[in-house]
Amino acid sequence: MAEAFCGLKFAASVTAFGVLQDCASPVEWGFEGGRRGRRSGFAGAGGERGGCAGGEGFDRRVSCQNETGEGHGGDDDEVFHACWGSSDRATPGALKIALVHYSYAPVIGGVETVLAAHARLLAEHGHEVTVICRRGESDDPRVRLERLGEKVDAVGLEGWLAGQDVVFLHNVTTMPFDRALTAALARAAERLAGVRFVAWIHDLAAGNPDYEIAANDELLARAHPRYEYVAVSELRRRQWEALTGARSRVIPNGVDPSRVLGLTERVGELAARHGLLDREIVLLHPTRLLRRKNVELGLAVTAALTAAGKACAYLVTGPPDPHNAASQGYAAELGVLRARLGLEKDAFFLHEDAPVEERDLASLYALADALFFPSRQEGFGLPMLEAALHRLPIFCAAIEPLDTLLTDGVTLFTLDADPAQIACEIVAQLGETDSWRARRQVRQEYAWAAVYRNYLAPLLASPPT
Known part of the structure; x- marks a missing residue:
């Protein structure tokens, strides 16, 4: 049997002090909250706070059992255990995954930070990771780095991509900073039918007044038939769909709590x-x-x-x-x-x-x-x-x-x-x-471990769309 305190279910068991508490009977809460000397009530039915019936300083007597008997297992708990997809989905087998962007750590930037986190997460889960960029260094022996030359070597680029199972294209399909690279990737995707290409939309230049990119730009404002699209927010998803008519799934960016907390x-x-x-x-x-x-x-x-x-x-x-x-x-x-x-x-x-x-x-x-x-x-x-x-x-x-x-x-x-x-x-x-x-x-x-579990792993386990 489980008894409810303030909307929580507690197993009826002997406490550390050997006393079995009777939840159905009124008890003395004996708490003070907020400012010194102020007595607080407990959460009542539905989790709402109750005031003290007799005003401040009054010891309120309440029943431990809430009105609904509901406790653990509500929406918050479902969120805590949520996984995008089946919770018993098997971890996909090791894949060869390339990440493509203009630059990589230690270059400072938001996309560079995300790219480095993706590389680390994928490597930690047993995938073979290659980063392809113009600038950057890898200090992780599990992450291989291939550096692009000043001019795009389309043959060499295609050679690197041909050996991959999946290629993540971070921002390079929607931003104008290296149109030659964008074009070379589009041609490679057409020829490499056995490689899965996932275009990550962090930013959109087309239609953005900060960039002089026409909304009908053939390279940056058109969905490629071989690309799957991932937007980092619901806003970017809507903007991309309005621009191109193409669908995309949302996978948020994340943070490393240990690093942020120092x-x-x-x-x-x-x-x-x-x-x-x-x-x-x-x-x-x-x-x-x-x-x-x-x-x-x-x-x-x-x-x-x-x-x-x-x-x-x-x-x-x-x-x-x-x-x-x-x-x-x-x-x-x-x-x-x-x-x-x-x-x-x-x-x-x-x-x-x-x-x-x-x-x-x-x-x-x-x-x-x-x-x-x-x-x-x-x-x-x-x-x-x-x-x-x-x-x-x-x-x-x-x-x-x-x-x-x-x-x-x-x-x-x-x-x-x-x-x-x-x-x-x-x-x-x-x-x-x-x-x-x-x-x-x-x-x-938003912790990276949760982003991988809830989004990246299901993406890799799902068939191409």
């Missing part, structure tokens, strides 16, 4: 190894393993989130105190609890690999979605200030001095609050945060 090599490797950038919620807990730090509550909340079907990770930074036998014993207890809760792949004690350096900690703040700080005792609470500087929402225990440090961006919970209730509040608060929703969308839809 993750250190260690944190980037950690994120890749455990799929942290694919998680819905990453909770950061910067702390040593001391009993007063209440790490067991973090484990229990993580278990509640995973039981609700949320892809969650809990990152604990510090080691036990090597000079404190009690700390060593506490660390061992936490290891046992993690195993009992089945969180070996969701809760990580980062000291087990290596000490977390200061620059790694900054990367962890950049990676995380929220600070989780459940201490029973604190003298100050420096991680709260660090988290605020990193624009992270903060979930922390309602104890002094934590409840006096910041006036905004903090959600407080009592130390005796049920872990499932805390999980519910985390989901509700993050769901109301525009920046978290935007970050989640970018990671799920």
